[in-house]
Amino acid sequence: MASTGITALDKLLGPEGYPERSAVLVTGAPGVGKQALGYSFIHSGLDQGDFCLYVTRLATREVLKDAKAFGVNFENKAPSWISSDGAGFRYDYRDLTGLSYSIKEVLKKNSERRIRVFADVFSPLLMLNPPDAIYKFLTQLIADVKQYDSVMLATLEDGMHETQVMTAMEALFDGVIELKVYREGGLSYVPILTIQKMLGMPPQPGYFRFSFSQNAMEVAAYAQRT
Amino acid sequence: MLSALDVVTDLVMIAAAAIYGYVAYSAFAISRTLSNGIYRRQAMGVAVVAIVILILGEGTGFNSASGPVSTVDFIAGFLSFYATFIGLYYWIDASIGAARLTDPLYRDTFHWTRLRLAFWAYDAVALVFFLAAGILGVFDFTTAPPIVLVFVLIPLAIMIFGGAVVLPIAARRSKDRLMKKHLNWFAVYVIVVLGFVFVVGGTPLQSLLVAAAGGYFLYRCVRSLVPLYKFKTVSKDADKAPQRAP
Numbered sequence: 001m002a003s004t005g006i007t008a009l010d011k012l013l014g015p016e017g018y019p020e021r022s023a024v025l026v027t028g029a030p031g032v033g034k035q036a037l038g039y040s041f042i043h044s045g046l047d048q049g050d051f052c053l054y055v056t057r058l059a060t061r062e063v064l065k066d067a068k069a070f071g072v073n074f075e076n077k078a079p080s081w082i083s084s085d086g087a088g089f090r091y092d093y094r095d096l097t098g099l100s101y102s103i104k105e106v107l108k109k110n111s112e113r114r115i116r117v118f119a120d121v122f123s124p125l126l127m128l129n130p131p132d133a134i135y136k137f138l139t140q141l142i143a144d145v146k147q148y149d150s151v152m153l154a155t156l157e158d159g160m161h162e163t164q165v166m167t168a169m170e171a172l173f174d175g176v177i178e179l180k181v182y183r184e185g186g187l188s189y190v191p192i193l194t195i196q197k198m199l200g201m202p203p204q205p206g207y208f209r210f211s212f213s214q215n216a217m218e219v220a221a222y223a224q225r226t
Numbered sequence: 227m228l229s230a231l232d233v234v235t236d237l238v239m240i241a242a243a244a245i246y247g248y249v250a251y252s253a254f255a256i257s258r259t260l261s262n263g264i265y266r267r268q269a270m271g272v273a274v275v276a277i278v279i280l281i282l283g284e285g286t287g288f289n290s291a292s293g294p295v296s297t298v299d300f301i302a303g304f305l306s307f308y309a310t311f312i313g314l315y316y317w318i319d320a321s322i323g324a325a326r327l328t329d330p331l332y333r334d335t336f337h338w339t340r341l342r343l344a345f346w347a348y349d350a351v352a353l354v355f356f357l358a359a360g361i362l363g364v365f366d367f368t369t370a371p372p373i374v375l376v377f378v379l380i381p382l383a384i385m386i387f388g389g390a391v392v393l394p395i396a397a398r399r400s401k402d403r404l405m406k407k408h409l410n411w412f413a414v415y416v417i418v419v420l421g422f423v424f425v426v427g428g429t430p431l432q433s434l435l436v437a438a439a440g441g442y443f444l445y446r447c448v449r450s451l452v453p454l455y456k457f458k459t460v461s462k463d464a465d466k467a468p469q470r471a472p
Contacts, residue, residue: 029452030328030402031265057332069263084332093330124330127401159404159453160328181259183454189252191259192455207457212261225458 002116002151003048005040008219012195012208017044018175019199023142023152025170028179032191033210034155036217037177038118039072041153042079045116052079053106055119057093060086071216079118080106091121093128096137104144115150122169123157131165138172174199179210193219231431238434243280245441250276252448260452264323269451271317272412276444278310279419279437301360308353310420311382315345317412318389324405325396335396345385352378408450415443 001016010017018024018041026034038054045052056063060083064074081087082102089102099121107115126134145152156169158180170176175198182190191211195204209222228236250273257269322338356378397409419440422428428436 029404030324031260031262032452033261036261057330070261124332127330157328157402160401180455181256181452182457184457187251187255189255189259189454223457 002041002050002114003044004037005042005044006037006217006219009037009193009217012219013198013201018151018153021146021150022174022199023145023154023172024175024177024198025154025156025173026177026179027156027158027166027170029158029181030160032179032181033212033217034179035066035120036070036212037179038120038153038155039067039070040217042116042118043067043072043074045114046074046077046079049113050116051110051113052116053082053103053118054079055082055091055099055103055117055121057084057091057121057124059084070212080110082106093121093125096125096129096133100137100141100144103141107145107148107150111148113149115145115148117145117150117152119152119154122154123160126156126161126165126169131168135168135172138169142172170196182207190222192222235431235434238431238438242434242438242441245438245445246276246280249273249441249444249448250280252445253451256448256451262327264320264327265451267320268317268324268408269448271313271320272444272448272451274313274316275310276441278306278313282306282310301357308378308382311386312349314416315382315385315389318386318393319346321405321409321412322389322393322396325393325400325402328402328405329396329399330401331399333396333399335392335399338392338396341388341392345381345388349381349385352381404450404453408447411443411447411450415440415447418443 001018001020003017004010004013013019026037028034042052042054054063060081063081063083067074082089082091082099084091089106092098103117107117122134122138125137142152154173156166158166158178161169176196177198178194178196180192180194182192184190190209193208193210194206195201197203205225206221207223207225208219210217210219212218253269253273253276257266257273260266260269319342322335322342326332326334326338393409397406400406419437422433422436427433
């Protein structure tokens with residue numbers, strides 16, 4: 001198991017977080033908090049001595065700055081980066097083969113440790129490349145990552161892709177977590193986390209309210225689908 | 227004795243206030259559900275515009291002023307007017323940032339990340355200078371020479387105009403369909419309401435009616451900040467956390 005870095009979410013996924021050798025997808029609207037899950041996941045891995053790889057289309061300094069806003073500091077212990085600027089390997093949306101190769105090389109060099117990979121590049125890649133090419137790329141990437149003692153966490157923007165693309169992407173992953181904003185009664189807006197599927201778990205009917213406070217993410221049971 | 231027109235005007239004002247109050251509340255409530263600062267600011271920008279319009283409507287903005295204007299009234303009126311456009315710029319600035327985040331190529335349109343800082347700094351300096359000079363008696367607010375007003379208003383105009391040019395370009399680069407809806411509703415609101423009230427003008431009742439109708443556009447704008455879902459049939463007896471199968 002790989003801790004999510006968020007105690008309440010670990011308990012939810014029971015008992016200690018994301019399943020071993022799994023790929024988990026987090027979907028949600030822009031700005032709802034998907035990146036925060038990634039920051040906590042990577043930070044938790046660094047604390048536990050895991051090898052952590054952060055794949056992003058942003059510059060490294062921008063991610064570090066944004067992570068600090070969520071109370072996650074990567075300055076003392078930093079992950080390996082594949083980013084547009086400030087990393088050993090450069091992210092290039094036009095070169096899927098190169099990206100795949102870079103990730104494989106990094107994983108191979110660190111195969112003796114447990115590995116965590118976080119990637120927030122799939123939405124832009126889907127918008128810039130044919131979906132079939134991305135499905136193929138992702139299928140191979142997940143297979144490569146699972147060769148090792150690893151967990152991969154990826155994000156996908158809700159509302160920016162066709163329904164069939166979202167469905168196809170979710171099918172490639174072992175787990176899908178959704179972050180959505182629900183409207184209740186016309187006056188109340190509630191950020192809700194749901195677990196659509198997770199390797200080794202039965203279907204989950206629960207809605208869980210999440211929030212960010214004092215630089216920590218809190219998750220609490222809210223309601224059940226009847 | 228109040229005439230029927232006064233009564234109708236007051237009722238429309240109350241209705242408009244209620245609409246804008248609800249819009250501001252909804253925008254604040256949605257901003258609290260978002261974790262990313264840029265998106266929160268975008269939601270807050272809508273709330274600020276709604277609140278400022280609400281204050282203007284309840285104050286002197288929709289009522290024709292008559293008689294001499296005191297210095298305090300002038301400052302209050304000026305700041306209300308100014309706050310409307312600052313709120314507007316605040317929203318434009320955040321929306322350009324949000325559009326960039328959803329641009330798959332992450333382009334910085336016209337180097338906006340740097341340009342915006344210059345705009346904010348210049349405007350802050352101009353406003354502080356204007357208020358300080360007036361309070362210290364360098365000039366009388368109510369008879370301020372036009373050059374002073376131009377010094378304060380020109381950076382504001384440049385900010386709004388600059389933002390209005392950059393935002394559509396940044397929005398076209400974004401692939402977020404909901405955000406484009408949000409921008410379209412806000413544009414309709416600005417053109418119809420602010421255009422009518424501040425440019426075309428009309429009787430107080432006409433302005434209030436247009437503003438109240440415009441509240442609907444602003445409400446649709448708020449609803450487009452983030453995809454909103456409704457709960458399916460739920461029970462609030464939330465069980466303890468589901469357990470993983472052995």
